[in-house]
Amino acid sequence: MSEMFKGIGKIAYEGPKTDNPLAFRYYNPNEMVNGKSMKDHLRFAVAYWHTFQARGSDPFGPGTAVRPWDAITDPMELALAKVDANFEFCEKLEIPFFCFHDRDIAPEATNLAETNKRLDTVVSAIKTRMASSEVKLLWGTTNAFSNPRFMHGASTSPHADAFAYAAAQVKKAMEITMELGGQNYVFWGGREGYETLLNTDMKLELDNLARFLGMAVSYAKEIGFDGQFLIEPKPKEPTKHQYDFDAATVVGFLKTYGLDKHFKLNVEANHATLAQHTFQHDLAVARINGMFGSVDANQGDSMLGWDTDQFPTNLYDTTLAMYETILAGGFTKGGLNFDAKVRRGSFQMDDMFMAHIAGMDAFARGYKVAAKLIADKVLTKFVDERYASWHSGIGADIRLGKAGFRELEAYTLRNGEPVIRSGRQEMLEAILNQYITETV
Numbered sequence: 001m002s003e004m005f006k007g008i009g010k011i012a013y014e015g016p017k018t019d020n021p022l023a024f025r026y027y028n029p030n031e032m033v034n035g036k037s038m039k040d041h042l043r044f045a046v047a048y049w050h051t052f053q054a055r056g057s058d059p060f061g062p063g064t065a066v067r068p069w070d071a072i073t074d075p076m077e078l079a080l081a082k083v084d085a086n087f088e089f090c091e092k093l094e095i096p097f098f099c100f101h102d103r104d105i106a107p108e109a110t111n112l113a114e115t116n117k118r119l120d121t122v123v124s125a126i127k128t129r130m131a132s133s134e135v136k137l138l139w140g141t142t143n144a145f146s147n148p149r150f151m152h153g154a155s156t157s158p159h160a161d162a163f164a165y166a167a168a169q170v171k172k173a174m175e176i177t178m179e180l181g182g183q184n185y186v187f188w189g190g191r192e193g194y195e196t197l198l199n200t201d202m203k204l205e206l207d208n209l210a211r212f213l214g215m216a217v218s219y220a221k222e223i224g225f226d227g228q229f230l231i232e233p234k235p236k237e238p239t240k241h242q243y244d245f246d247a248a249t250v251v252g253f254l255k256t257y258g259l260d261k262h263f264k265l266n267v268e269a270n271h272a273t274l275a276q277h278t279f280q281h282d283l284a285v286a287r288i289n290g291m292f293g294s295v296d297a298n299q300g301d302s303m304l305g306w307d308t309d310q311f312p313t314n315l316y317d318t319t320l321a322m323y324e325t326i327l328a329g330g331f332t333k334g335g336l337n338f339d340a341k342v343r344r345g346s347f348q349m350d351d352m353f354m355a356h357i358a359g360m361d362a363f364a365r366g367y368k369v370a371a372k373l374i375a376d377k378v379l380t381k382f383v384d385e386r387y388a389s390w391h392s393g394i395g396a397d398i399r400l401g402k403a404g405f406r407e408l409e410a411y412t413l414r415n416g417e418p419v420i421r422s423g424r425q426e427m428l429e430a431i432l433n434q435y436i437t438e439t440v
């Protein structure tokens with residue numbers, strides 16, 4: 001196979017002083033931190049759809065991207081060329097994983113059987129490449145939202161036949177994810193939501209969503225797929241109201257339907273901010289519920305109210321995301337998938353590399369700052385002291401169920417006014433600034 005990304009060699013770590021835009025400033029994959037390499041801590045992944053499929057089109061104009069595969073017109077030849085591109089790209093950047101939707105790796109044919117045959121052809125090419133590469137599959141998923149048959153949803157469609165079609169698609173996508181050693185399988189809602197309640201039976205749609213996920217759990221057991229199931233929350237877009245609104249909604253939904261043991265969350269930065277939460281908030285919700293799974297790494301634009309999927313370069317966000325990740329015990333099966341696309345104006349081939357380098361450096365730096373914040377216990381010590389009253393006296397009695405309203409009234413009559421202390425937000429923000437600027 002011939003080289004795709006000509007003129008770009010293996011991206012090396014050159015340190016913070018380099019002026020080479022095709023080098024890492026902070027991500028040194030082999031650097032050991034807390035007994036593990038940065039490569040293993042961060043578990044970066046490339047998103048097939050943005051990196052090898054998207055071309056930068058927007059509602060006002062066609063794609064602008066210039067790519068090495070532009071001259072290929074046959075759809076299957078193109079799909080196979082992108083397999084090579086994926087491996088070469090990951091290897092040059094030392095990105096250990098990739099992620100795909102079924103329809104990213106192989107184009108749909110005229111019927112399901114033919115489409116599945118196309119998938120088999122590409123999967124066998126991926127397997128061949130994997131045999132001589134260290135690059136692995138982080139997760140697979142299904143695109144059950146682009147085809148017009150899913151215009152009203154897939155597992156929440158009013159049409160049972162559309163539900164059945166989506167089920168057939170997930171069955172196959174799970175099989176190929178397993179065949180390729182995928183460590184997780186992701187469910188992002190796609191069009192699982194509604195535009196108006198005037199035409200929607202919300203109860204039936206939610207029951208069906210749970211039925212669908214239950215079928216996936218059963219089928220995984222049947223075929224012996226031991227990857228982690230992940231649900232990716234998003235509040236809106238494409239539908240006005242997405243059922244998997246945010247991390248808290250998904251946790252509640254899974255518990256309502258008794259599915260919580262089988263799923264964790266894939267938290268995406270720009271989805272959290274669309275739900276009016278910080279990225280850190282949704283990660284924290286996942287963590288405290290024992291559902292921290294994986295991350296879709298990107299960032300939105302604070303001036304825009306949609307999912308811009310930009311490459312993550314904001315050090316505050318990457319630091320606080322890594323802070324939550326370390327508190328959650330780090331990644332096990334999950335990782336940092338760049339669900340991000342270069343801007344339409346960043347149309348050159350080398351922009352694909354520079355964008356990933358920017359994101360990887362931002363997370364590497366963020367990881368080190370977060371690890372130092374945790375090692376120095378600067379925030380955790382403050383938080384522990386802030387909640388100290390819960391570990392003795394009346395606080396301990398409340399936690400142990402020894403005090404109810406009667407006892408608390410009697411206590412307050414004796415105790416008088418509570419002593420309240422400052423939350424010291426500005427002081428803590430200044431410490432965070434200090435750690436971000438001083439840690440290299």
Ligand code: XUL
Binds near residue numbers: 141186232296339
């Ligand atoms: C859409 C999105 C998806 C999922 C996978 O906003 O994030 O690409 O990550 O379906």
Ligand code: CO
Binds near residue numbers: 188232268339
């Ligand atoms: Co995503």
